[in-house]
Amino acid sequence: MEMNSQTQEKSYTNSIPSKLYSNASEFIKKIKKIGEDDPRRITHCTKVGLALTLSSFLYYIRPLYDGFGEAGMWAILTVIFVFEFTVGGTLSKSINRGFATLLAAALGLGAHHFASVCGVKGKPIVVGLMVFSLAAVSTFIRFYPNVKRKYDYGVLIFIVTFTMVAVSGYRVGQILELAHQRLSTVLIGGATCMIISIFICPVWAGRDLQFLVAKNIEKLADFLQGFGGELLTCAGDESSNDSGAKNVEKSFLNGYKSVLDSKATVDLLANLAWWEPPHGKFKFNHPWKQYLKIGGLSRECASLIKSLNTYTISKSLTTAASSEFQTIIRQPCIEASTESAKSLIEIASAIKKMRPPGSAETHVQKAKSAADQLKTTLQNYSLPSKPDLQEMLPLLVATSVLIDIIDSVEEIALSVCELSRKAGFRNPKSAGELMPLPPTQVFHRGIVSPIEDGGDHVGVDIQADSTHSPEKRSSSTT
Amino acid sequence: MEMNSQTQEKSYTNSIPSKLYSNASEFIKKIKKIGEDDPRRITHCTKVGLALTLSSFLYYIRPLYDGFGEAGMWAILTVIFVFEFTVGGTLSKSINRGFATLLAAALGLGAHHFASVCGVKGKPIVVGLMVFSLAAVSTFIRFYPNVKRKYDYGVLIFIVTFTMVAVSGYRVGQILELAHQRLSTVLIGGATCMIISIFICPVWAGRDLQFLVAKNIEKLADFLQGFGGELLTCAGDESSNDSGAKNVEKSFLNGYKSVLDSKATVDLLANLAWWEPPHGKFKFNHPWKQYLKIGGLSRECASLIKSLNTYTISKSLTTAASSEFQTIIRQPCIEASTESAKSLIEIASAIKKMRPPGSAETHVQKAKSAADQLKTTLQNYSLPSKPDLQEMLPLLVATSVLIDIIDSVEEIALSVCELSRKAGFRNPKSAGELMPLPPTQVFHRGIVSPIEDGGDHVGVDIQADSTHSPEKRSSSTT
Numbered sequence: 001m002e003m004n005s006q007t008q009e010k011s012y013t014n015s016i017p018s019k020l021y022s023n024a025s026e027f028i029k030k031i032k033k034i035g036e037d038d039p040r041r042i043t044h045c046t047k048v049g050l051a052l053t054l055s056s057f058l059y060y061i062r063p064l065y066d067g068f069g070e071a072g073m074w075a076i077l078t079v080i081f082v083f084e085f086t087v088g089g090t091l092s093k094s095i096n097r098g099f100a101t102l103l104a105a106a107l108g109l110g111a112h113h114f115a116s117v118c119g120v121k122g123k124p125i126v127v128g129l130m131v132f133s134l135a136a137v138s139t140f141i142r143f144y145p146n147v148k149r150k151y152d153y154g155v156l157i158f159i160v161t162f163t164m165v166a167v168s169g170y171r172v173g174q175i176l177e178l179a180h181q182r183l184s185t186v187l188i189g190g191a192t193c194m195i196i197s198i199f200i201c202p203v204w205a206g207r208d209l210q211f212l213v214a215k216n217i218e219k220l221a222d223f224l225q226g227f228g229g230e231l232l233t234c235a236g237d238e239s240s241n242d243s244g245a246k247n248v249e250k251s252f253l254n255g256y257k258s259v260l261d262s263k264a265t266v267d268l269l270a271n272l273a274w275w276e277p278p279h280g281k282f283k284f285n286h287p288w289k290q291y292l293k294i295g296g297l298s299r300e301c302a303s304l305i306k307s308l309n310t311y312t313i314s315k316s317l318t319t320a321a322s323s324e325f326q327t328i329i330r331q332p333c334i335e336a337s338t339e340s341a342k343s344l345i346e347i348a349s350a351i352k353k354m355r356p357p358g359s360a361e362t363h364v365q366k367a368k369s370a371a372d373q374l375k376t377t378l379q380n381y382s383l384p385s386k387p388d389l390q391e392m393l394p395l396l397v398a399t400s401v402l403i404d405i406i407d408s409v410e411e412i413a414l415s416v417c418e419l420s421r422k423a424g425f426r427n428p429k430s431a432g433e434l435m436p437l438p439p440t441q442v443f444h445r446g447i448v449s450p451i452e453d454g455g456d457h458v459g460v461d462i463q464a465d466s467t468h469s470p471e472k473r474s475s476s477t478t
Numbered sequence: 479m480e481m482n483s484q485t486q487e488k489s490y491t492n493s494i495p496s497k498l499y500s501n502a503s504e505f506i507k508k509i510k511k512i513g514e515d516d517p518r519r520i521t522h523c524t525k526v527g528l529a530l531t532l533s534s535f536l537y538y539i540r541p542l543y544d545g546f547g548e549a550g551m552w553a554i555l556t557v558i559f560v561f562e563f564t565v566g567g568t569l570s571k572s573i574n575r576g577f578a579t580l581l582a583a584a585l586g587l588g589a590h591h592f593a594s595v596c597g598v599k600g601k602p603i604v605v606g607l608m609v610f611s612l613a614a615v616s617t618f619i620r621f622y623p624n625v626k627r628k629y630d631y632g633v634l635i636f637i638v639t640f641t642m643v644a645v646s647g648y649r650v651g652q653i654l655e656l657a658h659q660r661l662s663t664v665l666i667g668g669a670t671c672m673i674i675s676i677f678i679c680p681v682w683a684g685r686d687l688q689f690l691v692a693k694n695i696e697k698l699a700d701f702l703q704g705f706g707g708e709l710l711t712c713a714g715d716e717s718s719n720d721s722g723a724k725n726v727e728k729s730f731l732n733g734y735k736s737v738l739d740s741k742a743t744v745d746l747l748a749n750l751a752w753w754e755p756p757h758g759k760f761k762f763n764h765p766w767k768q769y770l771k772i773g774g775l776s777r778e779c780a781s782l783i784k785s786l787n788t789y790t791i792s793k794s795l796t797t798a799a800s801s802e803f804q805t806i807i808r809q810p811c812i813e814a815s816t817e818s819a820k821s822l823i824e825i826a827s828a829i830k831k832m833r834p835p836g837s838a839e840t841h842v843q844k845a846k847s848a849a850d851q852l853k854t855t856l857q858n859y860s861l862p863s864k865p866d867l868q869e870m871l872p873l874l875v876a877t878s879v880l881i882d883i884i885d886s887v888e889e890i891a892l893s894v895c896e897l898s899r900k901a902g903f904r905n906p907k908s909a910g911e912l913m914p915l916p917p918t919q920v921f922h923r924g925i926v927s928p929i930e931d932g933g934d935h936v937g938v939d940i941q942a943d944s945t946h947s948p949e950k951r952s953s954s955t956t
Contacts, residue, residue, distance in 0.1 A: 034621045041621050049614035052637075053606050056645045070548070073642055080613075080638050128531050135558075136527035143512045143519050159530075160558050164551055167534045260781075264742045307785045310882070397875050404788070 041085075043201045048083050051196050055079045055189050071181035078189025083197065087279075088205035088272030090197040094190035095275070096154030101186045104158045105179040107134075108165025112175055115166070131163050149271055198277075205272035206282050212269060213291050214351040216262055216298045217412065219255035221344035223305050224405070226253070228337035231330055253309065259302035266295040281354045287422040294351075294415050301408040308401040329399055332373040336402055339367035340409040347416050355427050356420045360413050364406075371406040374399050519563075521679045526561050529674050533557045533667050549659035556667025561675065565757075566683035566750030568675040572668035573753070574632030579664045582636045583657040585612075586643025590653055593644070609641050627749055676755075683750035684760050690747060691769050692829040694740055694776045695890065697733035699822035701783050702883070704731070706815035709808055731787065737780035744773040759832045765900035772829075772893050779886040786879040807855055807877055813848035814880055817841045818887040825894050833905050834898045835891065842884075842891050849884040852877050 035042050058072035082093040115126040138159050141147055147155065165179050270288045278284045343363030350357035378399060419425075513520050536550035560571040593604040616637050619625050625633065643657050748766045756762045821841030828835035856877060897903075 031618075031622065035618075041618065045614040045617040048617045049610040052613045052641060053610045056606070056609060056641060059645045073646065076641050076645065077638060080634060080641070128534070131534060132527040132531045135530045136523040139523040139526045140509075140513075140519065144509065156558060160555060163530060163534060163554050163558070167537045167554065168548075168551065261741060263739060303781055303784060304788075306781060307788075310782075310785075397878060400875060 040201065040203050044085050044203065047196050047200055048079075050200075051079045051083055051192050052076065054196075055192050058185065058188070071178070071185045074182055074185040075189035075192070078186050079193055082190055083193045086203045086205035086208065086269075086272050087197050088269075088275045090193050091277075092150070092272060092275040093153050094194050096151060097157050098187060098190050100154040100157035101161050101183055104161035105165055105183055108162045109175065109179055111162070111166045127166050131166055134162055135159050150274075202279070204276060204279060204282075205269045206276050206286065206288070207280070209266065209269035209273050209288070209291050210351055210354075212262065212266060213294055213298070214348040216259045216295065216302075217344050217348040217351070219259050220298060220301050220305060220409075221341045221348065223253070223256045223309075224337045224341035224344065227308070228334045228341060231334045231337070256302045256305045256309075259298055260306065262295065263299065266292060283424070287419060290415065290419040290422055294412060294419065297408065297412045297415055301405060301412060304401055304405045304408055308398060308405065326395055329374060329377055329395065332370040332377070333399065333402060335370035336367045336374065336406055339363045339370065340406055343367065343409060343413060347413055350420065350425070351416060354423070354425050356425050357413065357416050358427075360416070364410050364413050367406045367409065371403045374403055518679065518681050522563055522681065525674050525678055526557075528678075529557045529561055529670050530554065532674075533670050536663065536666070549656070549663045552660055552663040553667035553670070556664050557671055560668055561671045564681045564683035564686065564747075564750050565675050566747075566753045568671050569755075570628070570750060570753040571631050572672050574629060575635045576665060576668050578632040578635035579639050579661055582639035583643055583661055586640045587653065587657055589640070589644045605644050609644055612640055613637050628752075680757070682754060682757060682760075683747050684754050684764065684766070685758075687744065687747035687751050687766070687769055688829055688832075690740065690744060691773055691776070692826040694737045694773065694780075695822050695826040695829070697737050698776060698779050698783060698887075699819045699826065701731070701734045701787075702815045702819035702822065705786070706812050706819060709812045709815070734780045734783045734787075737776055738784070740773065741777065744770060761902070765897060768893065768897040768900055772890060772897065775886065775890045775893055779883060779890060782879055782883045782886055786876060786883065804873055807852060807873065810848040810851040810855070811877065811880060814845045814852065814884055817845035817848060818884055821845065821887060821891060825891055828898065828903070829894060832901070832903050834903050835894050836905075838891050838894070842888050845884045845887065849881045852881055 055075040055078070058075050078094075078097060082090060082097055084090045084093060111127065111130050115123045115130070118126045138155050142152055142155050161182065165175065165182075168175070168178060270292050273286075273288050276282070278286075340363065343360045346360040346363065347357050350360065378396075533553040533556070534550075536553050556572075556575060560568060560575055562568045562571060589605065589608050593601045593608070596604045616633050620630055620633050639660065643653065643660075646653070646656060748770050751764075751766050754760070756764075818841065821838045824838040824841065825835050828838065856874075
């Protein structure tokens with residue numbers, strides 16, 4: 001019994017340091033992973049430290065301190081609250097803070113003067129009333145969705161500055177100087193942040209948005225490719241089905257799920273990208289909203305893929321014994337999924353490299369003709385007189401969902417073409433060769449071969465595609 | 479020509495005021511709608527105004543001003559940055575700000591003393607280095623997901639306060655007083671916000687979370703009820719199908735879509751609710767995470783409903799001419815969807831009223847037996863020798879998806895039972911009658927009848943349910 005309690009005690013005292021140790025090592029591992037996941041985070045931290053050190057010079061250096069006095073503190077505050085990970089975030093907050101301070105300082109001065117007219121007794125009451133009503137109205141305006149999205153921080157700073165100028169005027173006296181000092185230190189802090197953010201290893205929200213949207217499309221492509229591959233394995237070798245299916249499952253089955261939850265990030269990045277100045281290939285008025293549209297269509301496609309996944313793989317479409325029907329539909333299914341995967345890969349690469357989505361259209365057309373074949377099979381196939389519905393059902397559902405996925409992929413392709421037109425994407429060398437056709441015409445009439453690995457030139461095939469009626473063309477671009 | 483240009487000019491000058499007017503009236507309409515959507519927003523604005531006016535007394539009133547001086551400004555800053563719509567938001571920010579200020583002030587004082595040892599020349603260098611490294615490390619820690627979620631604001635305030643205490647010490651001299659003043663004004667501002675937020679018309683994030691989760695489940699119920707109703711209409715009266723289907727479509731087809739996008743809001747509210755003190759029926763350690771689980775299951779169910787919607791209604795399952803198969807499956811489909819809708823309504827009401835989900839289990843059981851019937855039909859039904867696949871397919875898919883929806887509804891029911899157990903939900907009058915059984919046992923053994931409209935007492939039926947094997951029970955609660 002004594003032994004037992006001793007052992008217990010020992011294991012107890014042992015467990016505390018070991019627990020602490022394991023917790024600490026867990027924490028360090030996570031921290032390491034954060035840095036490895038995105039090394040720009042480490043640069044960002046250095047940049048924040050730099051901006052803060054620079055702005056605290058306003059305190060250190062005697063001539064600057066004599067100029068700004070205590071207000072130098074505002075530069076420090078500005079840097080800490082305004083410096084964000086992306087350029088767009090920093091600009092959005094800096095500009096919001098700058099304009100809000102300017103406007104609120106002016107209004108605060110006005111309020112101060114107006115209150116002074118009301119005499120010594122009336123002044124605090126008038127100022128109090130003004131602060132109350134302005135704060136209440138501004139707080140209400142923050143609920144307005146468009147304000148909330150873009151100017152929320154500005155409204156907060158507006159209330160802060162107005163209150164401080166109006167209220168402190170009651171005591172400080174030299175109110176004009178206060179407003180001037182506050183404004184100039186905020187501007188200095190904001191400018192420091194903007195310059196460091198833009199010129200030292202900038203992290204562009206627009207570029208991140210572009211990569212996220214492209215990455216999401218790649219994940220869809222991964223699934224479709226994996227799905228096609230799995231069908232192919234089943235068709236080729238019946239005996240190795242089980243293990244084959246499971247291996248593939250692990251690699252591609254989970255990618256598309258993160259696409260479903262990507263709305264918030266895509267929205268946020270598009271919002272921040274709106275604030276960014278032209279940079280790299282991104283010109284003024286880049287169509288950021290189009291990325292939201294593509295993101296939405298990708299999520300639609302991901303949700304279809306989820307259905308496909310639920311109703312086929314979990315119900316072992318691919319591992320079921322081959323029936324006659326299965327044999328008939330397998331080839332077009334493989335064709336449809338691999339071709340749409342190819343087209344999505346092409347599209348993702350086009351978004352990343354900011355060039356027209358080249359051969360995507362060819363692949364979409366191939367996938368569509370495979371889908372048409374599936375549709376015809378579904379219409380004309382005569383089932384055996386006593387079909388096993390339990391076995392047929394997943395097959396039928398898979399086919400039906402796959403047809404819808406192809407439609408969804410085509411929509412994504414069209415909306416990327418629209419992006420390409422709106423943003424003026426061009427192929428690097430053939431820019432002179434391409435006529436400035438409207439994009440859908442480029443899309444439907446001319447097919448630009450993708451750049452081959454190691455190839456130095458781009459081939460342009462012009463194919464007259466008479467199968468597309470004008471109605472179809474106009475409806476698909478609306 | 480002249481006439482023409484005059485008319486143009488007139489219409490141009492006319493169009494500007496009319497445009498301005500229409501824009502302004504549009505804006506006012508939207509603002510009005512924001513207030514009408516949630517009248518608590520108006521109360522919130524008044525509360526912010528009140529807190530701000532109270533905290534600016536630190537400036538107005540002579541004895542207080544003599545005590546705090548310029549530092550009174552920090553109370554104003556604190557109020558504006560800390561006051562949030564929900565109690566949880568306000569508490570989270572106040573507590574973060576309070577603790578961060580305390581910790582940073584102490585560390586800043588330490589840094590100041592340490593730097594003083596290094597002599598007049600070394601001091602700015604040492605302070606600069608400390609500020610740089612602390613800011614860089616803290617900024618990096620902000621990327622840690624758990625810190626980002628709960629303590630992001632605290633880390634920001636920590637950097638601000640540390641920098642200001644460490645840097646301003648270089649000039650101001652009376653650094654201890656500065657730190658003390660800053661801390662007490664922040665505490666005064668924070669306390670003002672917390673008191674007003676909790677005691678004047680509080681908006682509890684926990685309550686909002688509960689209502690949102692319940693509302694989402696109601697939306698799923700609406701769809702299933704509408705779907706069942708539509709099937710019923712089709713079964714009853716073939717001629718009025720089209721108009722009937724379209725009317726119903728409008729009312730219930732769009733509700734579930736908002737459920738799909740509810741993740742961010744549910745996550746945020748659960749996060750804020752964590753900060754809230756016990757209030758009303760919410761006790762200490764309320765299982766907020768369980769709401770996240772229920773929210774996730776609701777989204778799963780909504781995505782199944784989306785499939786059902788895509789593959790049935792858009793392909794006019796309900797308006798297709800009746801085949802023999804359709805007639806056979808219609809009744810169980812109606813039964814399954816209406817019973818699961820009833821169970822979801824019961825569940826939503828249980829969440830709102832914080833009582834055990836009463837008769838939900840009965841309805842789930844009925845829906846499940848209808849689903850079993852559908853499964854049997856699918857297994858045993860012999861198709862005609864030449865079935866029209868194009869017509870059969872949507873029916874088959876609808877049936878298959880509906881079976882999965884019933885499973886999903888059962889999962890929701892089970893996880894609400896888990897919530898009920900963890901949070902100790904009780905029926906208002908029968909609390910004494912119910913034995914403190916483990917919840918799954920309560921769920922499977924006893925079925926509590928729902929409170930009838932106008933009824934004053936609750937009937938409790940104890941039914942031995944031997945059909946549930948222990949394996950099933952344990953697997954469904956994990």
